[in-house]
Amino acid sequence: MPALDKFTEYIDTHAESFIKRLSEAVAIKSISSDARRREDVIAMGNWLDGELKKLDVETKLVDLGTQVMQGQTLQLPPAILGRLGSDPKKKTVLIYGHYDVQPALLSDGWNSDPFTLTVDEATGRLYGRGSTDDKGPILGWLNVIEAHRSLKLDLPVNLRFCFEGMEENGSEGLDELIQSEVAKGQDGWFNGVDCVCISDNYWLNTRQPALTYGLRGITYFSINITGPGQDLHSGAFGRTVHEPMTDLVKLMSKLVDHDGKILIPGVDEMVPPPDEEELKLYTAIDYSIADIEHAAGGKIAISSNKEAVLMGRMRYPSLSIHGIEGAFSEVGAKTVIPAKVGGKFSIRLVPPQTPENVNPLVISYLEAEFAKLNSKNKLQVEYIHGGKPWVTNPKHWNFEAAKKAIQTVFNVTPDYTREGGSIPVTLTFAESLGVNVLLLPMGRADDGAHSTNEKLDRSNFIEGSKLLGLYLHEVAAI
Amino acid sequence: MPALDKFTEYIDTHAESFIKRLSEAVAIKSISSDARRREDVIAMGNWLDGELKKLDVETKLVDLGTQVMQGQTLQLPPAILGRLGSDPKKKTVLIYGHYDVQPALLSDGWNSDPFTLTVDEATGRLYGRGSTDDKGPILGWLNVIEAHRSLKLDLPVNLRFCFEGMEENGSEGLDELIQSEVAKGQDGWFNGVDCVCISDNYWLNTRQPALTYGLRGITYFSINITGPGQDLHSGAFGRTVHEPMTDLVKLMSKLVDHDGKILIPGVDEMVPPPDEEELKLYTAIDYSIADIEHAAGGKIAISSNKEAVLMGRMRYPSLSIHGIEGAFSEVGAKTVIPAKVGGKFSIRLVPPQTPENVNPLVISYLEAEFAKLNSKNKLQVEYIHGGKPWVTNPKHWNFEAAKKAIQTVFNVTPDYTREGGSIPVTLTFAESLGVNVLLLPMGRADDGAHSTNEKLDRSNFIEGSKLLGLYLHEVAAI
Ligand SMILES: [Zn+2]
Ligand SMILES: [Zn+2]
Ligand SMILES: [Zn+2]
Ligand SMILES: [Zn+2]
CATH class of the missing domain: 3.40.630.10 (Zn peptidases)
Structure with a gap:
């Protein structure tokens, strides 16, 4: 033998x-x-x-x-x-x-x-x-x-x-x-x-x-917005002050489209489209929309096109919103206006993206969008960690x-x-x-x-x- | 005596x-x-x-x-x-x-x-x-x-x-x-x-x-969005599925403007403007922008007009966003795609508003805005409690x-x-x-x-x- x-x-x-x-x-x-x-x-x-x-x-x-x-x-x-x-x-x-x-x-x-x-x-x-x-x-x-x-x-x-x-x-x-x-x-x-x-x-x-x-690499951010000196009661203060949560959800709504397109100018654009040969790689992979929906536990695939889904995972950047620190997050109904909130999101990076070349685009975009809100609150875009x-x-x-x-x-x-x-x-x-x-x-x-x-x-x-x-x-x- | x-x-x-x-x-x-x-x-x-x-x-x-x-x-x-x-x-x-x-x-x-x-x-x-x-x-x-x-x-x-x-x-x-x-x-x-x-x-x-x-009265809601069968990892699933948080922040961004105007059609409009006599009531009140900013602990008054701030508190409805249940809310940087999120907000009501006449406006607006998102996730607008x-x-x-x-x-x-x-x-x-x-x-x-x-x-x-x-x-x- x-x-x-x-x-x-x-x-x-x-x-x-x-x-x-x-x-x-x-x-x-x-x-x-x-x-x-x-x-x-x-x-x-x-x-x-x-x-x-x-x-x-x-x-x-x-x-x-x-x-x-x-x-x-x-x-x-x-x-x-x-x-x-x-x-x-x-x-x-x-x-x-x-x-x-x-x-x-x-x-x-x-x-x-x-x-x-x-x-x-x-x-x-x-x-x-x-x-x-x-x-x-x-x-x-x-x-x-x-x-x-x-x-x-x-x-x-x-x-x-x-x-x-x-x-x-x-x-x-x-x-x-x-x-x-x-x-x-x-x-x-x-x-x-x-x-x-x-x-x-x-x-x-x-x-x-x-x-x-x-x-993929990653760059992870917190959009920090502050204004009030302490948490406020929405009865006493609603419609009298600029509320950090109002600003935060507006900024977070401008990060990514439902179809996965990243709305921060220049980020998606850094990644060249696949050529014919690369496309064939994804076509060759044994994969179906049923596979992604089985894995996700829901019929929520971002596309009905298998190659698009595979490329979304493998060769394009993605932006996910993870949550908010400092806001009310429990079961129930607290009537708080949170004083200091941090919206967490991250971008998965693909070559040639790195935290070094993507972060300036993220920060300047968020600052420009915040300026459009005409809010008296304060914005700080905090870079938490990243990797190539x-x-x-x-x-x-x-x-x-x-x-x-x-x-x-x-x-x-x-x-x-x-x-x-x-x-x-x-x-x-x-x-x-x-x-x-x-x-x-x-x-x-x-x-x-x-x-x-x-x-x-x-x-x-x-x-x-x-x-x-x-x-x-x-x-x-x- | x-x-x-x-x-x-x-x-x-x-x-x-x-x-x-x-x-x-x-x-x-x-x-x-x-x-x-x-x-x-x-x-x-x-x-x-x-x-x-x-x-x-x-x-x-x-x-x-x-x-x-x-x-x-x-x-x-x-x-x-x-x-x-x-x-x-x-x-x-x-x-x-x-x-x-x-x-x-x-x-x-x-x-x-x-x-x-x-x-x-x-x-x-x-x-x-x-x-x-x-x-x-x-x-x-x-x-x-x-x-x-x-x-x-x-x-x-x-x-x-x-x-x-x-x-x-x-x-x-x-x-x-x-x-x-x-x-x-x-x-x-x-x-x-x-x-x-x-x-x-x-x-x-x-x-x-x-x-x-x-x-003021109140009506308190949770915008519940579900899709994945369980929390997902943003590395594996980012840009492959419709993410509930993406939908939620878009809906929450459409509730209220930074100046306090409620964007749900018909809600602000239910409240008649003050007449001359009522306006005088607010002018007569011993109050200043410094008072509201002292109380809030920040220079974030929604207007430089004292009467506008007083009316915002006393005779107009207000909408505040309180937070999100089910998303990442801790210190740190978790790369989760939350499967089930509930965005909490409430509206303070003034006559002739009641939960009974305001709630249908809220629910139909959110359903219509959600339909525009073309998301495969599911929306449920949950009324939590209210009072006249x-x-x-x-x-x-x-x-x-x-x-x-x-x-x-x-x-x-x-x-x-x-x-x-x-x-x-x-x-x-x-x-x-x-x-x-x-x-x-x-x-x-x-x-x-x-x-x-x-x-x-x-x-x-x-x-x-x-x-x-x-x-x-x-x-x-x-
Ligand atoms: Zn008490
Ligand atoms: Zn008491
Ligand atoms: Zn391992
Ligand atoms: Zn492991």
Whole structure:
């Protein structure tokens, strides 16, 4: 039997033990945004470190220091750097993943305990917090290494690992760690890395494997309007003063049209229209209006044209209004005139947009529109945070290797996708290492990462583990 | 010495004991909206009942039953009905007040313990929760009765009392009590009432006593927009679906102009413009733009014309936007597309407006404007609550009596005001008893009822007690 057939057979025959290892990982409540669970996040880091060591991966737990959160000074969970193989004749692949998870409570609407991996035999779904985001994909890499060790197959590439425990809570300390390791050159853990592979996103639908070559950036603002010295009673003050909320809703109504067009002059215009060849990319994607409406949970697609919807997510900027700070937001009927309100909105950015070139357009537009209101209130446009978009070349050998592996495992050509959101570490790796970064998703569009009843399909976990292994072999064969 | 001079002298010479009685009342934390303080509210009712009995007022504590609040079933504090005098040759005046107060914590920003009446000798201010709203005015009536008893002066009118302990929390049970007492006719406590006097509002400024002859009504709405099945991530869904917040801010931007004009067709138009004579009323009022800007805490007056500002508060409807339920409202930067949002706004109503004739205009306008948005989301315009406005004849003998009393005590002619807010019991008394209701404020515009550092000026308490007494004599002399 050829070596790769032995590998895929091993993955199949050891599926139950892989699922058992995943259930051990899911059972550790590594919620990075909850101060009460910080010890569990650290325990999860130690568990993962132990699993890596069992597979002879050389590791280093990096102390990232402390943070102040929810009024407490907390130890940051360690980053785990790992190394397996140093053959100068082999390519070196750097793998990123995160071992922390989003919060989850049974009472949020889960059908089973979120921290007990629950197998639905009928559907083949593995339910549990972190199953798909991102414990399943991380363990996929461990499955690959275990199979090679057990079968005494030589790994075709050198591996480097960078695992963190703060991804769901701002990746505190990670950028600095990566940059400092890169700066160490030959003495750093990332020395000689030829490409990066991140498995922390999802297929575009529930049917078709995907390769992801782009992410949108973001610029996030608060439109702050002040006037009264304190909250006022609408009975006593209604129609006697300029009310900040009146001004705010007028400004917020001028940001975006119902069809998604951004009304801030110059923002949409920065993005060139797709050419014929690019349009074909979207036509080729296995996607329908039913997919978006299923995912959104409502018949509210912005267009009946599939390509328009896909481009709205992948290659155009978008503007969303998130809410208002300082106004009445409870159940009930309070008759308040809020004194100080902040309208929150963000723009998802695509190349060539950056916060640096978009923000001045946003600020000057809002100031000009506010001036038209003839209000005696005060406007301050506050930039809260931002990040650049990322797009790479999907014809790079890193992507070609993954494409061939998908063809072998799934017998289909992958969808080439760009994600609407951002995975900031992608840009950090791309810019600091100067190598190609591949996003190679394991899970499906309906996995419900960050939501209730998060799941990973058994087939995605098992075939996905095969895919990760074959991808490494294809990288070596390039 | 004439009898009335003896009366005013008694008030002056017993000021310290009146302030001491007020400090006893302020010390009882009768916060009706806080379940933990319900026993204190009931204790306050018992204290007040005891003080009335000491003055030979015949009283009845009315059990208003229970309510469910903050998850507990609570006894409602008693309403206190009182009777003093039954001379058929005298007029009968019904007096209303409330013995409950708003919440207050030192940590809210008070300069002294809110439940310790604190006298600032330099300014003559009496600081404490309930000092002006409404314990001071209630005790003003007790001061009047005590003076007459001690001086063996005959009270010039029969008195009836209706005191409640739930005014700051919806006046639970009060309307039903009033209507049932009225329905009892000769057997009821309100039999033979000729007029009503309520001291539970404020001068328009800090200088000039006022008589109040109107209150605005209200109609309160939530614009509910739904679409997605759950909150969505703006990265994944931005520019792919119709977002409820986009629709909501567009609708809310079409409600009111920065100058206070209501944009819902037909609403402003229901209110006839003032004639020459009415305009003179506003010109006569002791008020300036500086007053409104001082009260609002900002230079945001809607007009530089004093009459326009006064009419905006008193005789025109107003529309205020209060906030949004269901959207992101915290500090920070969450990238959510909220699935279900409710935009809260209310319209203060003036005659001939009522919720019944205004609501259809609101609903049909919002539905028409929503249709123009071409959104696939769903709109529901939800009416939350409402109440009618009230205006009475300020030339009625009840008002004439109060005007003469003000001229005697303060040597000025009062401002004739209409309040922008509502005191619902006013309308209940006016409609169920069919007699004139006078609003006779004791405190000043800057007393800070419902706010931190609530106060009643010593002079307002003492001269105000004289005013209440002389008002009764003027009623008798009419
Ligand atoms: Zn993730
Ligand atoms: Zn995540
Ligand atoms: Zn009051
Ligand atoms: Zn009050």
